[in-house]
Amino acid sequence: MELGVFEDKFEESYKRNEFITFFCKCKIVYSGRAEASLGKGDRLVSVKQDGTIFVHQPEGGNPINYMKSGGSIVIIKQDYGVLFKAHNSATREYLELEISRVYEFMARKLDDGQKQIIAGTEADMSDMIKDNPSLINDDFKPLSREEHTKFGFIDVFGHDKKGTLVVVECKRYVAGLDAVQQLRRYVEKIKELKGTDKVSGILASPKISPNAEAMLKNWGFSWKLVNPPMRLIRHNKTQKALDAFLS
Amino acid sequence: MELGVFEDKFEESYKRNEFITFFCKCKIVYSGRAEASLGKGDRLVSVKQDGTIFVHQPEGGNPINYMKSGGSIVIIKQDYGVLFKAHNSATREYLELEISRVYEFMARKLDDGQKQIIAGTEADMSDMIKDNPSLINDDFKPLSREEHTKFGFIDVFGHDKKGTLVVVECKRYVAGLDAVQQLRRYVEKIKELKGTDKVSGILASPKISPNAEAMLKNWGFSWKLVNPPMRLIRHNKTQKALDAFLS
DNA sequence: TACTACATCTCGCAT
DNA sequence: ATGCGAGGTGTAGTA
Numbered sequence: 001m002e003l004g005v006f007e008d009k010f011e012e013s014y015k016r017n018e019f020i021t022f023f024c025k026c027k028i029v030y031s032g033r034a035e036a037s038l039g040k041g042d043r044l045v046s047v048k049q050d051g052t053i054f055v056h057q058p059e060g061g062n063p064i065n066y067m068k069s070g071g072s073i074v075i076i077k078q079d080y081g082v083l084f085k086a087h088n089s090a091t092r093e094y095l096e097l098e099i100s101r102v103y104e105f106m107a108r109k110l111d112d113g114q115k116q117i118i119a120g121t122e123a124d125m126s127d128m129i130k131d132n133p134s135l136i137n138d139d140f141k142p143l144s145r146e147e148h149t150k151f152g153f154i155d156v157f158g159h160d161k162k163g164t165l166v167v168v169e170c171k172r173y174v175a176g177l178d179a180v181q182q183l184r185r186y187v188e189k190i191k192e193l194k195g196t197d198k199v200s201g202i203l204a205s206p207k208i209s210p211n212a213e214a215m216l217k218n219w220g221f222s223w224k225l226v227n228p229p230m231r232l233i234r235h236n237k238t239q240k241a242l243d244a245f246l247s
Numbered sequence: 248m249e250l251g252v253f254e255d256k257f258e259e260s261y262k263r264n265e266f267i268t269f270f271c272k273c274k275i276v277y278s279g280r281a282e283a284s285l286g287k288g289d290r291l292v293s294v295k296q297d298g299t300i301f302v303h304q305p306e307g308g309n310p311i312n313y314m315k316s317g318g319s320i321v322i323i324k325q326d327y328g329v330l331f332k333a334h335n336s337a338t339r340e341y342l343e344l345e346i347s348r349v350y351e352f353m354a355r356k357l358d359d360g361q362k363q364i365i366a367g368t369e370a371d372m373s374d375m376i377k378d379n380p381s382l383i384n385d386d387f388k389p390l391s392r393e394e395h396t397k398f399g400f401i402d403v404f405g406h407d408k409k410g411t412l413v414v415v416e417c418k419r420y421v422a423g424l425d426a427v428q429q430l431r432r433y434v435e436k437i438k439e440l441k442g443t444d445k446v447s448g449i450l451a452s453p454k455i456s457p458n459a460e461a462m463l464k465n466w467g468f469s470w471k472l473v474n475p476p477m478r479l480i481r482h483n484k485t486q487k488a489l490d491a492f493l494s
Numbered sequence: 495t496a497c498t499a500c501a502t503c504t505c506g507c508a509t
Numbered sequence: 510a511t512g513c514g515a516g517g518t519g520t521a522g523t524a
Binding site (some may be wrong): 230 | 315350358447
């Protein structure tokens with residue numbers, strides 16, 4: 001595409017707050033929370049309707065460069081082509097694309113008021129545990145869930161028949177050292193606040209790393225295998241399918 | 248765009264491993280690490296040359312749905328339009344788009360062999376501290392940097408004139424409770440390994456949260472204000488510019 | 495491959 | 510606004 005045409009189209013679409021996206025060859029410089037530069041290559045550039053910008057290389061999961069909404073973009077003609085300057089004065093970030101060619105260009109006003117509904121999160125997991133406390137222990141009595149305190153928030157909090165307080169930390173996948181320390185912090189704080197040593201800590205997750213398990217035991221905590229709700233279903237399904245297949 | 252045309256174009260471009268991107272109206276279902284659904288709306292859909300997929304709503308920084316490379320895509324004609332089915336058998340993930348309209352379509356083979364050069368990371372920060380130990384303390388002698396051990400890796404490790412071992416943990420932005428606990432873990436492990444209590448912990452960051460600072464002091468550690476290298480330069484530049492402006 | 499920690503993380507929620 | 514933790518986190522680096 002001729003760069004003059006690109007300039008005009010971009011200006012017009014940008015003014016209208018359209019979703020703009022184009023393939024181009026460019027060099028990139030970013031300055032802000034870090035400093036980054038990227039030599040000349042072909043990329044996809046998108047400008048969303050709220051001003052969010054992202055640049056994708058032909059491969060890889062993440063944008064190579066991006067800017068959050070709240071900035072402004074100007075297009076300036078240069079001898080080598082076109083300079084695409086994005087600036088966010090609030091965050092003092094710059095993103096500059098030295099565009100030497102534009103291959104294809106699309107822009108359109110998109111209409112979408114939908115929000116995603118999601119299941120199988122850590123919150124669902126703590127819900128499940130509160131509703132089915134035997135997943136943790138036969139005499140576990142949950143009292144609260146997702147309780148925010150000033151030192152963090154506790155996924156599930158309760159006690160057992162002997163009156164020992166119980167703190168449960170959930171992880172939806174492999175629990176690592178960080179999860180153990182999170183649990184440790186909560187248990188210590190509860191002990192401090194309640195003035196008792198009778199507080200037990202339980203880590204609930206589908207897996208735990210060996211180092212994390214060692215540290216957990218070292219601190220007198222325990223681990224309970226719990227799958228996040230939908231993962232459990234899927235796993236069972238798969239198991240059955242596998243069992244049937246193998247039998 | 249007529250959906251039959253879209254089907255043909257998509258099939259052809261997908262076969263050629265081109266970077267495909269289009270605006271469409273669709274409903275979305277995801278199943279895999281969680282279960283998610285999203286009602287009908289206008290979105291940008293992209294398929295990268297390695298098979299990475301992402302779907303963007305008109306606003307917001309992150310893709311609302313995505314799939315990593317390694318899967319496959321099929322397009323199936325339906326009464327309501329076209330079903331876009333992405334499946335990754337290795338991870339057992341599905342992403343299905345019920346596409347009712349396609350507004351615009353682009354596809355092209357992009358050529359890009361460049362890798363981004365970046366400065367101002369935490370690694371740069373620990374480099375800077377190792378080269379300028381006075382940023383931490385006048386008698387700090389660094390011994391190693393980014394040392395990986397089996398219990399974690401320590402950003403900067405050294406000692407002072409009195410022979411006390413020193414562990415430095417860097418954070419490029421606000422240090423929170425997690426950073427303090429990370430430091431705590433390293434210090435405890437070093438004490439255990441060396442069989443000494445003479446190990447001090449220092450957290451180096453541009454900021455620290457109040458709770459984190461309280462916890463830090465409670466554990467006998469200390470905080471040192473250190474900016475990541477490029478942030479320091481920018482800040483000083485800005486300060487000068489502001490001073491000049493205000494004077 | 496598994497584990498660990500960083501990320502221009504982003505995002506939401508509660509204080 | 511800030512603090513805090515989750516995320517379908519992703520990604521790199523190392524054992």
